[in-house]
Structure formats: structure tokens, C-alpha cells
Amino acid sequence: MTVKVSVVIPVYNSENYIERCIQSLLNQQLYHCEFIFINDGSTDRSKQIIDRYKKLDSRILLINQSNKGVSAARNVGLSLCRGEYVGFVDADDEVKDSMFETLYNKAVTGDIDLLISNFESGEDLSNPMKCVKYAFPESVPLSKHMVVSYLLEKEDCNSVCNKLYKRSLLKEYNIKFPSHLSHGEDGFFNLNVSLYSVAIEYINFSGYLYRDVPGSATRNMVHNDYFKKALSIYHHAVPEKCFHIISKSQVELLQSKKLIKSVISYTYLYYSFFKTDGFKEKNKYVYQMITHPGVRKAIAKSFPSYFKEVSKYEKALLIMIKIKSIIGIYVLMTYSLKKNNQM
Numbered sequence: 001m002t003v004k005v006s007v008v009i010p011v012y013n014s015e016n017y018i019e020r021c022i023q024s025l026l027n028q029q030l031y032h033c034e035f036i037f038i039n040d041g042s043t044d045r046s047k048q049i050i051d052r053y054k055k056l057d058s059r060i061l062l063i064n065q066s067n068k069g070v071s072a073a074r075n076v077g078l079s080l081c082r083g084e085y086v087g088f089v090d091a092d093d094e095v096k097d098s099m100f101e102t103l104y105n106k107a108v109t110g111d112i113d114l115l116i117s118n119f120e121s122g123e124d125l126s127n128p129m130k131c132v133k134y135a136f137p138e139s140v141p142l143s144k145h146m147v148v149s150y151l152l153e154k155e156d157c158n159s160v161c162n163k164l165y166k167r168s169l170l171k172e173y174n175i176k177f178p179s180h181l182s183h184g185e186d187g188f189f190n191l192n193v194s195l196y197s198v199a200i201e202y203i204n205f206s207g208y209l210y211r212d213v214p215g216s217a218t219r220n221m222v223h224n225d226y227f228k229k230a231l232s233i234y235h236h237a238v239p240e241k242c243f244h245i246i247s248k249s250q251v252e253l254l255q256s257k258k259l260i261k262s263v264i265s266y267t268y269l270y271y272s273f274f275k276t277d278g279f280k281e282k283n284k285y286v287y288q289m290i291t292h293p294g295v296r297k298a299i300a301k302s303f304p305s306y307f308k309e310v311s312k313y314e315k316a317l318l319i320m321i322k323i324k325s326i327i328g329i330y331v332l333m334t335y336s337l338k339k340n341n342q343m
Contacts, residue, residue, distance in 0.1 A: 001059075004032040004108075005100045006167065007087045008077030010070045011037055014091035015044040017211065020125075022053050022060075024094040024209075030101035035060050036077045037091075041067030046091070071177035071185045074160075078170065084108065086167050088160040092211045094125050099207030103164040106139075106203050113169045113197035114147075114190075119162040121210040128209055132156060136202035144245050147194045151187055152238070152246075152254035155262070158187035162208045165193060172196075181236070183229030188236070195241045230262040231294050256302035263289050264317060271333045287326045295321075 007025060011018060025035050039047050039062060047064060054060040063076060074088065085107055089095060107115045116136065122128035134157060136142055136150075150157055169175070173196045177185045194200060234255055242251055267286050289295060299322050307318055313336065320328035 001032060003034045003083040004030060005034075005085050005087055005104050005164070006077075006081035006083035007033055007035050007089055007100070008074055008081065009035060009037045009089045009091055010040055010073035010077070011042055011046050011050065011091040012040045012067065012070075012073075013042050013044045013046060015042075015046050015049060017092045018046050018049050019053075021089065021091050021094055022050065024096075025089065026053070026057055026059075027097050028095070028100050029097050030104055033059060033100055034081075034083060036080055037062045038073040038077050039064045040069070040073040041065065069179060071179040071181065075176045075179065078176065081167055083167060086165045086170065087163070089208075090161055090210075092213065093161065094209045094211070096207045096209065100164075102205055102207060103203070106201070106205075107164050107166070110199060110201060112164075112199045112201050113166045114193050114200045115164040116147075116157065116200070116202045117162045117164075117208070118204065118206040119159070119208040119210050120206050121212050123212050125209040125211055131206050132162075133204065133206075134202055138202055138204045140201065142200045142202060144194060144197070144200070147200055148191065148242060148245055149250075149254060151191050151194060152242075152251060153257050155187075155258065158184070158190060159210075160186045160189060161210070163190070166197075169193070169196060181232065183226070184233040184236075187233070191242070192239060195239060195245070227263070227266055227289050227292075230259055230266075231292070234259045234294055234298065253302060253305060256298035257306050259295065259298040260302055260306065260318070260321070263295055263321070264314075267329065267333060268336070271330075272337055283326045283330060286329060287324075290321050290324055290326070290329070 009021070037050050037060065039050065050060070050062050054062050061080065063080070065076065078086065085104055087100060087103070103115055103117060106112070116134065118131055118133045120128035120131045122130060136146070175189065175192045175196065177189050181188065238251055266289065270285055271282060303318060303322055307315055310318065313332065317329065317332050320332060
């Protein structure tokens with residue numbers, strides 16, 4: 001079989017959802033796919049479930065390895081791909097039947113190197129509640145400057161799961177996931193792909209279904225120091241090729257905006273989810289963020305530009321961060337949470 005799309009699926013302890021994921025892949029209208037599952041040291045029944053389906057469909061390939069992380073797992077998958085194009089799916093998620101047929105037909109017709117699409121999310125993927133779209137022009141060539149700038153500044157286009165990549169480009173430039181990063185690896189992969197792509201397009205199509213696991217945001221904030229990870233992304237050197245497209249000062253501005261947006265996001269999550277924590281505990285966590293040297297540098301760099309772009313509420317929040325007013329931030333966040341019925 002000539003493989004048109006190789007789909008790489010890293011798996012780690014996903015027994016609760018992996019079967020639905022597999023079924024959605026096998027139901028693809030584009031039959032000429034291969035599905036490469038990288039079992040990254042799962043200790044539950046994930047391997048057994050994939051094995052059962054592997055016996056039923058020759059398009060499934062299963063690789064078992066000790067736990068090395070999602071980036072390492074995806075890189076193993078990339079080394080095995082045979083398709084014209086490469087896609088990625090996370091084991092907790094699902095795809096619509098038309099996902100890879102729609103993306104492949106669009107990509108191959110336009111000889112596209114990187115194709116970006118929308119995604120939907122929700123707790124119940126049979127009835128997702130949210131659709132993430134982008135402000136890119138539809139079905140026309142996108143400039144590298146536009147895409148690279150977007151990736152440097154924003155988080156919402158980082159995922160590799162709502163995109164299709166020309167495999168020959170990935171192979172020619174040896175583009176892989178940075179295995180030394182535990183957060184933001186998708187963004188750096190997409191950044192490198194964008195820098196080397198000749199043809200990038202956006203299609204206004206939603207075929208990927210991202211599962212919001214109940215309570216996951218709370219658990220992630222407890223078990224993962226997202227602020228520390230955001231700092232590592234902020235301090236991580238961007239590829240030198242970036243500066244051929246965007247000036248160094250502009251790159252620093254965009255990265256500073258991304259860090260400040262992350263701080264605001266984590267502050268909102270902390271105040272909204274951890275209702276049992278006292279006033280002191282919440283404010284101590286937030287104060288540590290807004291007084292960190294990296295954040296002080298980022299707010300100084302981004303404040304004049306960022307301030308012009310946001311709402312009155314966000315302007316007030318930026319001012320409170322700039323003057324390190326934890327009481328001001330607390331009052332503004334409390335107001336926002338009450339307004340949105342989160343308290």
C-alpha cells in the first residue's frame with residue numbers, strides 16, 4: 001500500500017480513551033494511512049488494547065519503549081514514517097472521519113509544506129463545546145513572517161495535532177521535537193517547520209477533537225510547575241534562522257508578550273480552581289511569579305506595545321503586574337471570576 005499519511009500517536013497510560021482514539025483512526029475516509037503507536041512505557045492496559053486492534057488492521061504499527069517522554073516518542077514515530085505527509089494524534093483524543101482525507105487532499109493539491117486547521121474541544125467529544133479558529137487568511141499562501149510571529153507570541157497554535165506536515169521537508173532539514181523540553185516542544189517544532197517551509201496555508205476546517213479531561217487543569221497546576229516551564233520557553237534560544245525573517249528586538253518583544261500572557265493565564269487558573277487555598281497561599285504563588293526577574297524583564301519590554309492592544313480590564317491588570325501590586329491583581333481577578341460565575 002502506498003502510504004499517503006503517516007499518523008504518529010504517543011501513548012502513556014491512556015487505557016480509558018485509547019480505544020475510542022483507535023476507532024476514530026481506523027474509520028478514516030482516507031484509507032491509505034499508517035498509524036504508528038509509540039507506547040512510551042505505559043503501566044496500564046494501553047499496550048494490550050493496541051495489540052488487539054493491531055491484529056485486526058495491518059495499518060497499525062506498535063513500538064514499545066521505556067518511558068522517555070512525548071518528544072522522544074514522537075521522534076521515534078517520525079523515524080518510521082513512510083507517508084507523503086505526517087500527522088499527529090494524542091491518545092486521549094479523537095479525529096473526525098474526514099480529518100486526514102480533507103487535510104491530505106488540500107495539502108497535496110497545493111503542494112503545501114505545512115497545513116494548519118482548527119480543532120474542537122470538550123469533555124464529551126461526541127458534542128464538543130469549543131472550536132478554536134485562527135485569524136489567518138483562508139486557503140491562500142501565508143507569509144513566514146505572519147506564521148513565525150504568531151507562534152512566537154501566542155500559545156493557541158502550538159499543537160501539532162491540528163496540522164499536516166510534508167515528510168520530505170521534515171527529513172531534508174532533520175526537524176525533530178526538542179527532547180530536552182518538557183513543555184512547549186510542539187511550539188518549537190512548528191517554529192522550525194515554519195522557518196523551512198515554502199508553502200504554508202490555513203484551512204477553515206475542524207477535524208481534530210481535543211478531550212478536556214475533568215479536573216485536569218487543577219491537577220496539572222498542582223503537579224506541574226507551568227510557570228517554570230513558561231520561563232524555560234522564554235529563555236530558550238530561538239533558531240538563528242528566525243532573525244532572517246524578524247528582527248531580534250521584535251522576537252524579544254513577541255516572546256515577552258507570550259510570557260506575560262502565560263502569567264495572567266496561570267494567575268486566573270490559580271485563583272479560580274484552588275478555592276480551598278487561603279488568601280496568603282494564593283497571593284504568595286502569584287507574587288513569586290510577578291516579581292521573578294524574567295517577568296520583570298518581560299513586562300518592561302512588552303508593556304508599551306501590549307498595553308495598546310488589550311481591553312480596559314487587561315490594561316488595569318498589566319498596570320498591577322508592572323507595579324507589583326498583589327492586592328490589585330487579587331481584586332481584579334476576584335471581580336473577573338465573579339462576573340464569569342467562577343466563584
